[in-house]
Each structure stands twice: as structure tokens, then as C-alpha cells.
Amino acid sequence: MLSSLMQKYRHKIKTVDELIQIIGLRPRKKKVILCHGVFDVVHPGHLRHLIYAKSKAKILVTSLTADVHISKGHHRPHVPQNLRALNLAAFEIVDYVVIDTEATPLKNLASLQPDFFAKGYEYTSNGVPAKTQDEADILRSYGGEIIFTPGDIVYSSSKLIELAPPAIKPEKLLTVMDSEEITFDTLRDALEKLRGKRVHVVGDTIVDSYTQTTMIGGQTKTPTMSVLYEGRKDYIGGAAIVAEHLRAAGAEVVFSTVLGDDALRDFVLNGLAKSGVDCRPVIDATRPTTNKNAFIAGGYRLLKLDTLDNRSISDEIVAKLCGAIAEMPADAVVFSDFRHGVFNRRTIPKLISAIPQGAYKVADSQVASRWGNITDFKKFDLITPNEREARFALGDQDTGIRPLASALYDAAQCKTLILKLGERGVLTCRGGDHRSLDSFIVIDSFVEQAVDAVGAGDALLAYATLSKLATGSDAVATILGSMAAACECEHDGNIPITPDDVRRKIDVAERQVNYN
Template sequence: MASSLNDLYKHKIKTAEELREILGPYPREKKVIMCHGVFDVVHPGHVRHFIYAKSKADILVASLTADKHITKGKFRPHVPEDLRALNLAAFELIDYVLVDHEDKPLKNMAYLQPDFFAKGYEYVSGGLPQKTQEEADILSEYGGEMIFTPGDIVYSSSSLINLAPPSIKTEKLMTLMEKNELTFDGLRDALKKMAGLKVHVVGDTIVDSYTQTAMIGGQTKTPTMSVHYEGRTDYIGGAGVVAKHLRAAGADVTFTTVLGDDQFKNFVIDGLTEFGVECHAVIDRTRPTTNKNAIVAGGYRLLKIDTLDNNSINDEILTEITDRVAKTSCDALVYSDFRHGIFNKRTIPAFLKAVPENVFKVADSQVASRWGNITEFKGFDLITPNEREARFALADQDSGIRPLASSLYDASQCKTLILKLGDRGVLTCTNNEHEDSESFFVVDSFVDRVVDAVGSGDALLSYATLSMIATGSSVIATILGSMAAAAECEVDGNFPITPEDVLKQIDRAQRFVDFDHSGHGQD
């Protein structure tokens, strides 16, 4: 990656200890004024605030609240703390920037003892709020002074973000990659390392069918639609398409599943075998192969007909599958749970016990409209639920995304959590030190135009899994997984994503970054 303009400003971002050494003790010859806020979006009101503050002292210190203490809205902050700090450091009139890891600025105020602390006019126009009084009390203890900047116009960052969230996905990506010393060539190298890795996928196969029709009309006496049958197309879905994604990425894939003794049995086995997946299907004559048939007319889904049996597999089948799990040599084991009989409270303990030693363990529980809980797969190396599945697992519909991810990480006892947030991208949690900002990072969606989001989670899971085995980097895994998901979203249907598809995403992201470095901005 080319040298970033960010390097010009990083020297202004300091710790509290560094600032105390630079500023010296109070009273001092050069006056210091301090501002504090979230600064999720720096708007004209903030600029006026900074200009007025700098006019009152020699040195302006801008302090910002760390990500972990921001609770405005489920998806805030919109801009991560590292990038918010760089945004402030880029202002010429701001001398130093401090990321405050406390929930209030009181501790750093007492530690640094600025001559002045600047507040916006809105904090005094209706009487002094309790929090502002606490700040004033700290200042009075050593002789500092509170200054209120003029504010005939008050701007709200929250209002601006809710009105039109700024598109800063390139800036976020650049900041994350630079922080972890990653390059685009490094991402390309990671793709090459995936070839030949051995993965065992165990899970529910779904045959997804699309029956195309044309609307004829309806009955006059009853509310019955009439359509003309035009054709039907069947696709291998569920855990089967996860196996295909992994194979398309270059892995050697073994797939173990349960199928019925029906027309779809050979369709699944032959289709996977032709694709290069080693398929081991246990045939259960008491249940059908799961089939979900969408009736489509004029591009609209009129109806979906499900043929399935969600009852648990019997003990004989459970033993046959767990024996295969225990005996199959692989680099990674993926439990792909769609709650169609293989995984449930009765069987999961046996599946956990069967996992071979020193195997990278991955779980994905796509519950949709059924009962399922990702936290039942405890102690796994990687889990990739979406927000709805996380809230379902924790019975939590209210928490913000970071607290939700923290709770799920702890409940599942996993090593890496990639929480899928739809068009907002993903949030990754890598350790249980949730008060530490290093525990989380966000990667925005790389999708330019959504054609069909079906299967994007399967693509993410596959490329994230192989990336983790190949590199051990959760950052690379999240970026490449997100790029694979974007490639899937931009095609119609759940088609296996190839390394060439991901390389196109890498090339596109690099073009955006290089464009920014050329001195131009994005629209």
C-alpha cells in the first residue's frame, strides 16, 4: 500500500502520559485549552468551536470518547476511534489529539490540568447540567477555568448521520490495514495460500428450487391466483453450497450430510462430485431430502413450498456421522447448521465430542424461522452469525451492536466472532477484553450494487475460514470474507465464489485507495 497521508498527522495523536510530559505542570507559560466530544462527524459547529477555543490559548488539545463508551444508537460510532482521531489531527488549529478511554473526561482533565476547558453554548444555555458541573468542579480544584464557546447555531452529529450516513468505507479499510501492516498484495498472497487446504463440512443439505411461472389471472369466486408453469431450476444449497464455495476457493473438501431416498439424492451427490467435492451422504429413508421450492411470477416470489422433516436424526445415523467426523483428517471442520435434523440439543454434545484434536473449528447456525442457537457450539475458533441470529441466541433485541457482540463472544466462548450486519458490513471481535478498543474492528460492506444477497453469508464463512487457516489473521479473514460476500451479492443466485471473483474486489478496493492517495476525494 502506498504511503498514506495519514502519516502526516499521526504524530499529533498522543497518550495522556505523553501529553502530560509535553504540556508540563500547571501553571505553565503557554496556556492550554481542552475540548472533548465524540466527533463522529466533524461538522461546521465543531469547527467554530475549535476556532474559538484556539483563540483563547496557545495549545489546543482535542479529546475524543473511545468507541466502547459510545451508546448513541445501535450502530454508533459510525467512524471508529482511530479514524476520528486522524480526522481531528488533520486540522491545523488542533495541536494534539487524545483518545479518552474513560466514560467521562474527568480523569484526564485532572491529570493534564488544562488552563481552560471549552464547552459548547448549548451546555449552559438552559442551566449547568450535572455532567458539566462535575467538569467545573475538577477545574476549580487546581484553578482551571471553563469557557463556553458562542453557539447561535447548534449542529447535531447524530442528526446528520441519521439523515445521510457518510460513505467512508475506503478510509476505514485503509486505517485498519495500515494499523495491521497489511497490503493489497498481502491479501492476494493469502488467496494463493488457500489452495489445497483440507476442510470437512458437516451439515444440512437443502435443494433450493425456483419454479418460474407467468400470471394468468384469478378465480372470480375464490381468491385463487392462476399461473402458467414455465419451468423449474434446482440448486444445491444449505451446507452443500458451503462445501462448493470452499472447493471453488481451492480447498480439498469432504462433505458429510443426510439425504432422503428420493429424486434429489442423486442430484446432490452427482452435483457435488462433479464439482470436486468428496461427498459422504447418509441415506435416511424415513425423511425427504430438504427441498424449498419458490414459486416465482414476473420476478416476484408468490409462494414457497417446503418439503422437509426437521425431526432429529436417529442414534444410528448420529453415530455414523460422528465416527466420520472423528476419523476424517482435515485442517478445518465446519458445522453448517440449518436445523433440519442433524444439529439439535440432543446431538450437538456428540458432535462436539467427535471433533479431532488440532483442527480449526467453525460453526454457523442459520436459524431463519426455526429454533437454533449458535452459542450451543461452544469453544469454536470461528463463528459467523448475523445480527438476528445473535439477538435470538441471547434473547436480546435492545442492545447496541458492540455490547451484543461482547455478550455473544462470551456466551459462545469462541476465539473469533464475525458478526454479519447486512448492508452495514461486519463487526469482528477477537478477544474478551471488551473494554479495550483492540477487541473490535469493523469492515464496511464492499457491495456496490446488490443484485441478490442470498448466499453472501456462505461465501463469507468459506473465505474467512480458509484465510484464518492460511494466515492466522482475523483481519485478513474479515476483509477477504467480506469481499467474497460482496462478490456473491453482485450476482443473481447462490453461485460459488472463486479467487478470481475476490481478486476483482481487491483490485477495485485498491483503485479507490490509490485514487484517494492521488489527492482526490470520493463523491
Template sequence: MIDDAYKHKVKTAAEIAEIIGKPPRRRKIVMCHGTFDLVHPGHIRHLVYARSKGAKLVVGVTADTHVKKADHRPFVPEGLRALNLAALETVDYVVIDPNATPIENILTIKPDYFVKGYEYQKGGLHPRTAEEKEAVESYGGEVIFTPGDIVYSSSAIIESGPPDLAVEKLINLLDGENRNFDDLKRALAGVAGAKAHVIGDTIVDSLTVTSVIGASGKTPTISVRYEGKRDYVGGAGIVAKHLKAAGAEVTFSTVLGDDLLADFVREDLAEAKVTLNDVIDRTRPTINKNAIVADGYRMLKIDTLDNRAISEQVCRKLCEAIRDVPADVLLFSDFRHGIFNRESIPLLTAAIPEGRFKVADSQVASRWGNILEFRGFDLITPNEKEARFSLGDQDTVIRPLGTRLFEEARCKVLMLKMGARGMMTFREAGGDLRSFFGIDSFADHVVDAVGSGDALLAYASLVLKTTGDPVLASIIGAMAAAAECELDGNIPVEPAMVLKKIETYERRANFGG
């Protein structure tokens, strides 16, 4: 790959120190440090100026874990930022700094000159800059400030129109984790035959299509002509259908009413070859959410539901199913419509057999519920709003927010969904493994984003269980979500659709378009 031509420039601080030797040196060493989230003209001028002061230029890059100045940042992961700088002729070495400040690297490398931007001395030295200056001068080095010039902002450039770096970030992640596209293909094929058991609320999503005839002159009443209606099995039901489409053997335990919509659910799931374990509750209707569309616009949604907590009898039957249904993966798909509540969750969780792979998805941001009620699970997949809801935190930027949720949930893997911005995965890490990594959205043309999280949940759960690899699970889950975004309606994602995504991005990675 082309990136390989520059990797030799990316070193540790200790490796650079050994190469350049200790001061005093005949050939001066210059060092800069920064985030370099997007390398822009201001960065180039700064680096060229710094290089002009010595024989070699070392650039320190702030590690992802210490970039906290804005939400959803860094936009470019540390490995790719390092390679972007290494590709510049003016840069001789790049070091990804694992520390919050560059002081330790300064004292290890001992550059003759440490170059800072003009803005860092304007109006007096910032305390952190003063600490850096003290470190440099402690061994006889010197801090130089670049001449005053236009100060460009990576943040402003990113926020005005984020560039599409999905391919580059994917390559960087796979390379950094010693994975490749063949690994993705094998992982996708390997989920066939896995046994999955889904417990959750069934929702029948209806789409009533109309066209506007006119409006009343006296009241705010719109007159529409009925043109048709389509029903889809949604909620936890579509999660079950995604799992089945992926190749798993699926049992779906849920609560239905005694009505015609329940018959529709049975017929639909039978056609999809999902084994349905339905508990009938004659006191409540099968949940229906009917969106009224007028001339292509969603004008109104009519929900028919009863959000009361399930009875002790119904809860007991679901606990029996959790204990008795053989499964490799158990998924709690919580839409907070009665099955999962303060009383039932401890009982349902306690019924899970020892050693069962446990997954929870809690789509409850608009109702009372909390993903933290599923502590100790192998995988949880909330979106950003649900994460903030669970922690009561609307202010913290996304990476520290995810880290806190991961720690409080005591889960093994957290996949934090961020909509059009992709996702961020947090995991138990040791050795050289990173504790978190980001993945951009792989959707090329969004038709209907609703339900993409259900596709991600299904595919990521199966891959994580069968491979034990959060990286492969996250990428394949994200690609399944992208495939769902490109479909109109709640349509189960087939493995062929995900494979097509993998092959598309493999071609793009190899400059095949």
C-alpha cells in the first residue's frame, strides 16, 4: 500500500532519541507538536519554517485519547494523522505522543529547538507553553515562535464541511489492528448457523400513503386522499429478521395482543423462518405505529400501544424462555413498551444461563429507561442521545462520554452509534490495543436511516460472538447499517449486501473507484 512508503518515519520517542543522539549536536534537531487533525496551509507554513531552523524535523502528534477540545474529535484518528505528516517531505520523523503534554517527549528527544506557533506567545505565555519552555531550556534547548501570520483552524474547516475520509480511516484501522478485507469476508461468512434468541417488544410499523386534496378555510384541517398502506414488523421483530437474514437460527420471544396485527406478525415471521415464541396478553394491543404520509411528507404518526409493565405471569413465561431456549447469543431489544421495566429487568437478567453471550440495545431516549440497567453485558449499542440520557450528561464531548458509559456499564464492548458521523467502539484493552476507535458511516446514498441501528445490532452481535473481535464486529455492523440506510423501509439486510459493501470499500482502498 502507498502508506507503507512513509511508515518508517513514524517512531517512538526512544527510537528517535537513539537515532539523533544526545546534544550537543553538530546538526540541529527541531521539534514541533500539535493535534494536526486536518493538515492545512497554516500547518504547512509552520512546519516549513520549523524545518528551516535545523537539519531534521520531528513532529509530535497528540494521541486521540487526549484530544478533547471539541465534540466528535479528533476527526482523523492518530495513526492516519501521523501518516499524513510523514508523507510531507519537510518532516523527518513523527511520534504519536501517548501523554497529555509533550514534555516527556521533549525530555526524551531533547530537540535543539522546539517551535511553537505565533499565537502561543500573543498576549503572554500560556501556562502550558511556559512548562514546555522550562523543559526545553532545562537541557540547553531553545523555544522558537513562528512569525505572526494567518492562524488557520482545523475545527473551523471540519465543522464547515467534514471531508469524507471513510476509506482512509478504514484502511488505517485495519492496518493498525493487523486485519484486512479477507478477514472481514471470513467473519461475515462465519456467522451462518449461530443460534440467537431475541427478547423484546414487537412493533408493527405502518405507512399510510396519501395525497393532499386541499385544506379547510375555517379550521387547520388538511383533506387527503388515501392511496395505500404498508405494514412492516419492526421493533425487536426486525432485529430477529436481520439475524435470520444473516444466517443465524433465530428464536424471538415477545408479547402480542389478541388481534389481527398479531396474526400479521406470526405470518410475517413464519415467512422469514424466525421461530416465534409469543406470549399473548389480551389486556393490551399489539403495538402499532402508523405514519401518515401526505405527498411524500410525514404529516402525523398515530401510535396504538399500552406501555404498562408486563404482568408477573408474562414475565415468568419470558424468564422460562430465556432459560430453556438454546442460544449462542441472547439479545435484549428494549423499546420500553412494557417488557423491560424496573421490576422485570433484574428477573429477566437473572434468568440468563451462565456463560451465555449477552447483548442489550435500549432505544429509550424519548421514554424512561436506561442502558445502564443492563450492566455487565458483553455488548451494548446505544446511540449518543441514549448515552447522554443514561448519564444525565448533555455537555461532555463524545469520547470522554463514551469512556464514562463504558466504565459505568461494566460491559466488555460498547458500540456508541453517532448517526451520520458513524460510531465509536470502546473495549477492554491491554498491551498495544487501543481502548477505543472510530468508524465513519459507509452509507453512500441514504434513502431511509430508520432501522439502521437494528441491522448494526444484529450483525455486530453475531460477528463479536463468533470471532471475539470488536474491530471486525464494528466494521461489519457499520456496513450492515449502511446497507439498511440505502433501503426503503424495514427490510432485513442480507449478507450479500454487506459483502458488496466490503468489496466496494476494498476497491476504493486499492484506488479501484
């Protein structure tokens, strides 16, 4: 139902060239007025502005700033450009909508030559700003006119969003699916195509442990907590859980890693064998199998105790891994980097050079706190860092998400970048022209009730990789990867995500879109 309503208004959204053909050149029989803005959240102030503008001309055109040029806050715009355009198109008073790919409306003003350009009264309350003067000069050059709409109340989209961000997850999802010509059945069909893909995973194995305790007291003389041991649960993690996710999705998986000569080695090998992963470890008796043990009391993490050795693997081990990579036929090679010895600036070039010709190259580098950098993996087909890792890689704590993703995309020289934004979802950047209207895909998180976010990125990596192999679609990869990540968040500890888990997410999303 929601999809059909969106299609009802999509015909109003035009390119500049299409609009020129429709409205014609000056002088026109029907006067044209143009309104321009971000329109992140359309509020009563916007509506009054549009109504007044419509009263001055027969044809009302609204142009909105493209996502890539919006810099108000790290995560703005809240509403992606395609959905903002539909919001405006749904108004009866609006005749046409244009998404402006330029940073300012100057080029569109010169091309469209509207008879009037409507601005809010606030642009004259303290004198005419320089940017408004530039607009006025263009209008004056061909005989157009600026009209300032009256009013005494200014509604701020930014303040409204900060007060209570609108819940528009279904609408954002459906907008992406419509623009990419994807249905929920498309997603279900894609899951069926994941089976049988050959994937070689290379990376650091981690055993994630959860030690459950109960608080029983503390020392009076020192700040020492006293807890009662209740039990410990170990989970396969790191690059190993990526291999398990891939196998659970139906792929044929070979896993190359480095393990210590200890009991956790046997735990990992036994677990991977049960999962159906063909693990081919290099045993290094000089280092332990990496273990991260979180001590928990009453649902709170008191302490994390790590047993690890982050020094680089030896040249001999590098040679063994390179040989395994080169000799293993694979549709995709996934480098899962946690910076625990396998990957560093000495080893990465050698490992990359061993990847077979034609294999789909994927890298995930969860290393922002350990001096790794996702841009070490240049010219890969897919990379999946989180926001913190992106900012670390670029030394940039200030830039908004879209320009940040664009800069990282260019620095890494990748083909597809899926930027993980935690509870905010993901943003996918594709194509070198970041001003293109389809350069970004924004998907909100599908998590219904978060339990443990550890490992969510690994599930996304696995399902996004297989989806790209199976369909070639960035949108399908983003959606299915995000759904797999949400499934992982709703479990305690690392649990391999199955296609049935993801299907349930698809069913939930479809019901939400149809208001069921």
C-alpha cells in the first residue's frame, strides 16, 4: 500500500532538463516560482512558505539540496533526498520537485529561469546575506524577481529533529527499494542464491568469553569488588565467526588463520568443524590463541581480560598464508583484520598480492584502537568499516557522514563502501561521482531489541559479501547485510546467522511497510 502511494507522486520528481522541457523558456504564459531548501523535516513553517509561494504563480517548483551537500551535524540529513523529494511531491500545491546536485541553487536558477524565487522572510531580517545577493543577481540578469515570504515564526528542522527524530524507518527502506527496483521477494530470492559460493576467509581468530558473576561485596580498605563465579561461556569470534556466518548462509568456506598451541585452539577447531568450515590453521607455539574474557555481574560488564600477542607473524607464517591464498580457488577472498598479528603494513602487501586473479576482494578492519587502517586495503571490491574506524583512518572527527564516506571511498579506492553507523544503521557509498543522486544508500537499523552488539559487523560482512556475489546489487547487499547484523545484535554472544533468521527480518520489515 505504501509503495503504491509513493508511486502516485513520483511523477512530479523531475531532472532539470525534464523540467525545462515542461515549463518552457521565458516569456511563459504560466508563471513559475521556485522554492529551495533542505526540507529535512517538513513543518508548518515550510507549509506556510509553500502556500504563499503558490499564490504568486501558476507553477510551483521546489528544489532540495542533495544529501552530499548537507553539513548540519554528523548524521544529517535525517531524511534521505529521495524521500524528502517524495514528501514535497505529496503536497497538492507543489507541481514539480527537483533534487539539486549542486551546493547552491545558482546553477539551477540560471538554467530554469523561474519568474520568481521565493525566500523566507528571515533572509532579510538582518540585511541581505551574500549568498542571497548572488541569487538576486542571477534573477536580475534575465528579468526574474526574488519574493520574500512574510511570517513571524521560524520553525527549525534541526531543533525538531534534535527534540524527537521522526520514526521513518519503513519509509526510508521502501524509498531505497523502489529506486533500486527491489521487492521483498527479491530479497528472499537473493537468500536462495547465496548457497554454493566459494569463499576463502583470512584473518585473526578470537575466542570471546563471558564469565558470569554475582556481586557479593567489596573490601573496606581498598576499592576492590568481590564477585562470586557462576560460569563461563566461550564463543568463536573474530575472523572465525565471519567464516561461520558465511557457512551458515550456504557458502563453501575455507578459513586460514593463526592459532596458538593451547586448549582454545582445540575449542576453535572443534567448533569450526561442527559448523562445516574447512579450517586450515598455522599453529604458532610462541603465541596464545587470542582470548577476550568479559566479566559480567547483573548484566553489567565489570572488566575485560585479554590474553593475546599482537606482534607480527613471522615471514615463514606469511609465506604459508600467501601460499594458501594463491592456491585456493575462490569466488571471494575476505580479509578480516583485528590487528592481532596477521595483518600489518609489512604483511598486507604480500597477502594482497597472493589473491587469485578475478576473486572478489573484501576487507573489514576493526582496528581503530590498535593502529590499523582500513585504507591499507586499497582497490578492494568491498570494505565495511564503522564510523570510528573511518574517522581514525582519515584523521577526521568533524566531517558529516556523507562527505566522510566519500573521502574514505576515494582514499581506499574501493568499489563499494558500507559504513557501519551502529544504532543508526548503515550508509553505502558507491561510484566515484559523489554528487550523483544514486551515490548513497541509507538504511536504518533493523534491530528490534538489542542484547549484544558484539559480532554484528561480522554478520553484515558475511551476508553483504555473498549478496554482492549472488546479485551484484549494492542495495540488496546493504539490506541483507544490515538484517543479518540486526539478528546478531539480538543474541548474546556470537551466533552464526542463518538465512531463516534473515527471512524473519524480511517478513517483519514487510509487515511494517504495509502497516500490519
